[in-house]
Amino acid sequence: MALPRLNDKPKYETIIPSTGKVIHYRPYLVKEEKVLMLAFESGDQKETLNAVVDTIEACIDPEDNFRKNDLTTFDVEYLFVKIRAKSVGETSTVLIKCSDASCEHSNTVLIDLEQIAINVPREKKIINVGSGISLELKWPSYKDIIKKNINQENMDINTMFEVVSDSIEAVMTENERIKFKEETLEERFKFIESLSTSEFQKITAFLNDIPKLEHNINFICEKCTKNNTQKLEGISSFF
Secondary structure: OOOOOOOOOOOEEEEOOOOOOEEEEOOOOHHHHHHHHHHHHHOOHHHHHHHHHHHHHHHEOHHHOOOHHHOEHHHHHHHHHHHHHHHOOOEEEEEEEOOOOOOOOEEEEEEEHHHOEOOOOOOOEEEEEEOOEEEEEOOOEHHHHHHOOOOHHHOOHHHHHHHHHHHEEEEEOOOOEEEHHHOOHHHHHHHHHOOOHHHHHHHHHHHHOOOOOEEEEEEEOOOOOOEEEEEEEOHHHHO
16 A cells, blocks of 8 residues: 655745746645755855755746746745745744944844745836947846856856856847847857946946845844844845
C-alpha cells in the first residue's frame, strides 16, 4: 500500500514583485529545507542563491506557469521570505547592534516577516537617447547576476557592459521595436559604446536603484536603553 503524500498542495497566494503576477505557493518541506541548510552551511553565495531559487520553484503551483529564470534578485528575496514565513514561522529573531558608537551592544530583536514589503515601480523605464531613439530598460534576472558572479566593488568594464546589455529590453525607433537580446553580443556592445556618457550613466543609475527588501525596525537597547530606529535591507538582514 502506497503511503499518502502530505503538504504538497498550494495554500497561499502572493505576487511576483517585478511583474505583479499572482502566484500560489505552499510551505517548503523537510526535503527542501535539507537542501537549503546544506547550501547555507557551504557559505557559497552562488550555491545558496540557486538552492533558494530551486526551493521557490518547488513550492509554487506548476499551473501558474512560473519561470524561475525570469526572476529578479528582489523577486527571489521577496518570495523566499513569504515562503519561509509560512514554512518555519512568521517571525524571525535577529541580532542588531545598538547605533550608539559607545555601546554597539548586540540586541535580540523579533521581526514580523509579514510586515516586510518591497516597493517596485510599475511603469516601464524609458530613456530617450536622441535621434528618435529610446531604450526600454528592465531589471536583470537573478540568473544574469549569478552567471557573471557580479561583485560591484570589483567589476571590470566588460562585465559592466554585459550587465548594462542585460538591462536593455528593447531599442525603439519611430518605426520599430528591436529586442536587444536578439542581436549579437558584439552588436550590443557597439551600440552601448555609441551612447554618450550621460546616457550610459542613466542606465547605471537605473541599475543602482534595483528594488530591495526594506523594513524599519524600532527597539530599545537592552544595555544602554537608547531608542534605536534602523533600516534592514536585503534578505540576509532578516534571518
